[in-house]
Amino acid sequence: MKRVLILLIGFLMINIACQDEFVEPDNDATTVTKSAKYEKVKTFQVKGHVDAIPNADLPLVSCTPPEYEVALPGSGWVSGHKSIFGDFVQEKSFFNRDLCEFSLTAEGPVIYSHANVEITRANGDKIFVDSHSWVNAATGVISGYNVIKNGTGRFEGAYGESDIVNGTVDPDTGIASWDEDGYLTLVLK
Structure with a gap:
């Protein structure tokens, strides 16, 4: 018994x-x-390089306040490579700017912008990002950060953040280039 x-x-x-x-x-x-089944997560360090290429055929986004008459490209493509993400498919990776603010500071004229970014990998997986950047209009130096808010495929449920470092804007082409350093947390299934 x-x-x-x-x-x-x-x-x-x-x-x-x-x-x-x-x-x-x-x-x-x-x-x-x-x-x-859905509680396992793993965090990775993310480093890489990004180029934001403006689409000159689409409308500009006017910055506030309007009396300064400053505008930025409203959308364009994104190319680059990041650890964990791999290479971006430029034709399927893009940004859409929805906010632009101009201000005069002690460092010079600064433009803040917010853009929604969709990065597509070669296998079709996508990563969705909120990009927050500040550009010194006098020097072309870019600073800011990006928030990874979700994705598809392997990146479904992903989240993280990366800092924009060594950022510059080419005054002739309007292409913005920077390095990124941050983290990405994946939900393992």
């Missing part, structure tokens, strides 16, 4: 441990149901 009781207790423990659904409190001490 003792063996049967131990066997039943062992079977019950294994059955509970193998259940897919479990309850775990989050930071707010509330109860959330999660699936064990």
